[in-house]
Amino acid sequence: MVIVEIINGPLIPFSSNDDRNQDGAELTFNGRVRDTEHDKAIDALEYEQYQGMAEVELTELAKEICQKFPISDLFCKHRMGRVGIGETSLHVSIWSQHRKEAIEAMDFFIFELKKRIPIWKWAILSDGTKVPSDCAH
Amino acid sequence: MIKVKIKCFSQVKYALGKNEIIMDLENGSTTVDLEQMIREQGKDKLNDVSLRVAVNQKYVQDGIELKDGDEVAFIPPVQGG
Numbered sequence: 272m273v274i275v276e277i278i279n280g281p282l283i284p285f286s287s288n289d290d291r292n293q294d295g296a297e298l299t300f301n302g303r304v305r306d307t308e309h310d311k312a313i314d315a316l317e318y319e320q321y322q323g324m325a326e327v328e329l330t331e332l333a334k335e336i337c338q339k340f341p342i343s344d345l346f347c348k349h350r351m352g353r354v355g356i357g358e359t360s361l362h363v364s365i366w367s368q369h370r371k372e373a374i375e376a377m378d379f380f381i382f383e384l385k386k387r388i389p390i391w392k393w394a395i396l397s398d399g400t401k402v403p404s405d406c407a408h
Numbered sequence: 409m410i411k412v413k414i415k416c417f418s419q420v421k422y423a424l425g426k427n428e429i430i431m432d433l434e435n436g437s438t439t440v441d442l443e444q445m446i447r448e449q450g451k452d453k454l455n456d457v458s459l460r461v462a463v464n465q466k467y468v469q470d471g472i473e474l475k476d477g478d479e480v481a482f483i484p485p486v487q488g489g
Contacts, residue, residue, distance in 0.1 A: 302489045318488075319417060321481060324465035325488075349488060361489045381489060389462070389481070390488035391418035403418045404487055 273333040274346040277326050285346045285364045294343050294366040298373040300381065302361035304354050308394045309405050317401060318351045318360060321389035325349075329388050332380065340376035342367040347380075349390065410435060410476040414446065419457050419484040423450035433474060439463065440471035446482055457484050 274285075287297065304316050320326075333345045343366040354360045363380065367373040392404035414429040421427060424446070433442065439461045447454050459482040461468050467483075474480065 321415065321417060321462070321465070321483070324462060324481075327465065384488050385486065387467075387486065388488045389417065389483055389486055391484070392487045393418075403422050403484075 272344045273330060273337060274344075275326060275330045275333050276348045277320060277329070278348060278350055279352045280350075282348050282350050282359050282362055284359075284362055285348070288366070291343070291366055294368060296365075296367045296370040296373040298365045298367075298370070298377055300361070300363045300377055301359045302381075303359055304356050306356045311394070312397055313356070313394045314397055314399075315353050315355045315395040316360065316404065317353045317393040317395055318349070319391045319393060320351055325389050329384065332383055332388065336376050336380045336383075339379070340367075340372050342372055342376045345376070345380065351390075353395065409433065410437065410474060410478075412442070412474055412476075412478045412480055414442070415479060415481040417481065417484065418487075419454065420446065420450065420459070420482050423453035423457075436473060438471040438473050439468065439480065442474065442480060443482055459484060 333347055336345055346364045348362045350360045363377060365373045365377050393401045394404045395401055409432050411430060411432055414431060416424055416426055443459060462481040462483055464479050
């Protein structure tokens with residue numbers, strides 16, 4: 272199963288689950304905002320999406336990952352708007368029978384997300400100005 | 409003539425100073441023609457920016473002919489995560 276949510280405001284993580292008797296691995300990734308962008312201090316990041324297309328593409332990607340790797344479920348939340356330093360911007364949980372496929376699926380999912388999902392970052396500088404982020408990591 | 413809507417994001421928005429542009433184009437205009445116009449409007453700010461193209465919220469590979477009412481986005485390198 273796939274759950275994809277693109278949200279404004281604070282991100283509430285998916286609940287851990289003790290009832291998955293078939294899944295030996297529950298892998299969670301939290302992407303957080305650093306305090307620098309290309310060695311420049313920032314106050315926050317502001318995320319921008321192509322409304323509609325971003326969620327459709329992200330859902331299609333999540334489904335592709337579930338076909339490509341033998342995992343049970345992939346849940347993903349991505350924040351939009353201003354995200355403060357240290358806060359989570361991306362939260363992904365993957366369940367699978369064994370750890371290896373979950374780790375590989377997570378790496379591939381995030382790699383592809385950063386390659387094709389129409390979401391961008393703006394750096395909010397300490398003087399309040401907003402510029403497109405140069406960071407593609 | 410046809411009318412298309414251009415959605416602007418990230419470096420394209422920064423270069424053009426607009427979220428959205430409505431443009432009238434000659435019949436038979438393609439995404440390649442439109443990208444050239446957008447790059448000219450952005451002056452030097454888009455010179456080093458690679459752009460993918462989406463028409464009606466789907467990526468398209470090659471230059472395709474645009475139709476009246478199409479929504480076009482020139483998508484700079486994405487940065488989710």
